[in-house]
Amino acid sequence: MYIRNTLSGQLEKFQPNEPGVVKMYVCGPTVYGLIHVGNARPVVVFDAFRRFLEYRGYRVILVQNFTDIDDKIINRAKEWGVDFSDVANTFIAEYWRDITALGVRAPNFAPKTSDFIPDMIEAIKKLIEKGYAYVSDGDVYFDVQKFPRYGELSHRSIEEMLVGARVDPSEKKRNPVDFALWKAAKPGEPSWDSPWGKGRPGWHIECSVMSTKLLGSTLDIHAGGEDLIFPHHENEKAQSEALTGERFVKYWMHNGMIRMTGDKMSKSVGNVFLLRNAIKKFGADALKLFFLSKHYRSPIDFLEETLEANVKAARRVREAFEKFESKFPEVRIPKNDQWMNDTRAAFVEALENDFNTPAALALIFDLVNELNKAMDEGNEEKALKVYHLLRREFCPTLGLFELPSQPRSDDVTEALIKTVIDIRSELRANKMYQLADLIRQKLSEIKIELRDTPSGTTYTFKEG
Numbered sequence: 423m424y425i426r427n428t429l430s431g432q433l434e435k436f437q438p439n440e441p442g443v444v445k446m447y448v449c450g451p452t453v454y455g456l457i458h459v460g461n462a463r464p465v466v467v468f469d470a471f472r473r474f475l476e477y478r479g480y481r482v483i484l485v486q487n488f489t490d491i492d493d494k495i496i497n498r499a500k501e502w503g504v505d506f507s508d509v510a511n512t513f514i515a516e517y518w519r520d521i522t523a524l525g526v527r528a529p530n531f532a533p534k535t536s537d538f539i540p541d542m543i544e545a546i547k548k549l550i551e552k553g554y555a556y557v558s559d560g561d562v563y564f565d566v567q568k569f570p571r572y573g574e575l576s577h578r579s580i581e582e583m584l585v586g587a588r589v590d591p592s593e594k595k596r597n598p599v600d601f602a603l604w605k606a607a608k609p610g611e612p613s614w615d616s617p618w619g620k621g622r623p624g625w626h627i628e629c630s631v632m633s634t635k636l637l638g639s640t641l642d643i644h645a646g647g648e649d650l651i652f653p654h655h656e657n658e659k660a661q662s663e664a665l666t667g668e669r670f671v672k673y674w675m676h677n678g679m680i681r682m683t684g685d686k687m688s689k690s691v692g693n694v695f696l697l698r699n700a701i702k703k704f705g706a707d708a709l710k711l712f713f714l715s716k717h718y719r720s721p722i723d724f725l726e727e728t729l730e731a732n733v734k735a736a737r738r739v740r741e742a743f744e745k746f747e748s749k750f751p752e753v754r755i756p757k758n759d760q761w762m763n764d765t766r767a768a769f770v771e772a773l774e775n776d777f778n779t780p781a782a783l784a785l786i787f788d789l790v791n792e793l794n795k796a797m798d799e800g801n802e803e804k805a806l807k808v809y810h811l812l813r814r815e816f817c818p819t820l821g822l823f824e825l826p827s828q829p830r831s832d833d834v835t836e837a838l839i840k841t842v843i844d845i846r847s848e849l850r851a852n853k854m855y856q857l858a859d860l861i862r863q864k865l866s867e868i869k870i871e872l873r874d875t876p877s878g879t880t881y882t883f884k885e886g
């Protein structure tokens with residue numbers, strides 16, 4: 423199997439440290455709000471990758487953290503007049519709801535920052551002892567100049583970083599590129615006792631500590647969105663390697679960004695489509711097809727047309743399965759043969775090439791056509807073989823079609839809205855504007871927004 427390692431920028435043969443075992447860490451969400459479609463991409467992609475490793479016989483130990491101490495969480499807690507942990511625990515619960523609705527398997531461990539504070543303090547103490555970190559007025563910083571390989575992952579030099587760095591004269595850092603390991607407490611913020619006074623850990627140290635505590639000093643795979651390469655992963659790497667003297671990660675995998683209206687879908691930009699609304703509108707399988715139809719490293723634009731095509735594709739697969747299942751309600755297992763082995767080999771070959779899910783999906787769709795053809799021709803034996811590979815091996819390996827189909831804004835709803843729009847257009851044509859406006863208002867109350875365009879009236883579901 424080959425994986426493109428962000429560290430080398432090359433395709434590399436995959437060989438975990440311990441034969442047969444894969445230790446994998448994925449950076450999880452900062453829990454101060456509901457997750458959006460962009461946040462769901464690494465979750466879906468790396469869940470599928472983990473399933474594929476298991477399909478290939480590896481025992482995978484997957485850790486995905488929750489960042490539950492952060493400025494954004496603290497600000498939200500102040501705004502809402504609750505404790506920071508109430509905000510975090512609320513959005514952790516909401517996260518599980520969303521991920522379950524999406525049909526993604528939970529990681530083996532889901533640690534929270536707040537559960538590992540003593541370990542983080544220990545790690546920071548060691549970094550100071552080893553000369554990689556310094557205390558400055560209650561803060562502790564990592565001294566990047568002391569770590570010669572700093573910049574190796576993001577492929578930039580400290581000089582380049584300095585050009586972009588903001589120099590604040592009140593800074594307590596020696597160098598603007600240095601980053602915080604520990605931040606002194608500000609009034610009204612959650613804080614913990616430490617040798618440097620009350621404070622809280624910086625963002626990067628948490629992932630270094632939680633990953634190595636749970637998985638050991640070298641991880642086989644560290645994954646996350648490419649927006650995390652710098653500074654987050656660069657800093658995690660520097661701290662961890664400075665601490666242990668060993669290589670932190672064998673393979674770094676980064677997914678490309680989901681874009682909306684040209685930019686990265688992001689809470690700070692405000693161009694987000696919440697995952698739960700997307701599941702409601704398109705269904706979990708169409709969404710997963712949307713993520714897996716492009717290579718994990720490519721950017722994808724979140725476009726209605728693309729999603730609609732995925733909805734149709736998902737429906738086509740489901741219909742073929744349902745047809746087979748209604749014809750043959752008993753579970754039957756085909757005898758293995760050369761064709762099945764060759765087909766498996768083609769599936770594996772696609773995914774062993776830097777997890778090329780578009781190629782694997784193309785094979786799945788070809789097989790769906792074969793399934794339909796075999797059923798039409800009454801070739802039961804062939805139909806069973808194709809069905810078996812699809813339903814019990816390939817689709818579960820990518821996490822597809824496991825949940826009961828979820829009615830999105832289903833066909834009946836769609837037809838009803840269109841009928842109402844037609845009646846409203848008729849009213850407008852007859853200058854009965856009051857009634858037409860009443861219809862618009864009533865639809866808006868149930869979160870359906872109408873837009874009159876020169877080519878007719880369109881509608882969207884309002885967020886929230």
Ligand SMILES: Nc1ncnc2c1ncn2[C@@H]1O[C@H](COP(=O)(O)OP(=O)(O)OP(=O)(O)O)[C@@H](O)[C@H]1O
Pocket residue numbers: 449450451452453459460461462463464646647648649650677678679680681686687688689690
């Ligand atoms: N638009 C996106 N496309 C793909 N992955 C994303 C996108 N936005 C965030 N991610 C990934 O989601 C995971 C959770 O990250 P986190 O909670 O820090 O989100 P975030 O980057 O703060 O989101 P936002 O920018 O919306 O605040 C990370 O792996 C991150 O790389």
Ligand SMILES: [Zn+2]
Pocket residue numbers: 448449450629654
């Ligand atoms: Zn992280």
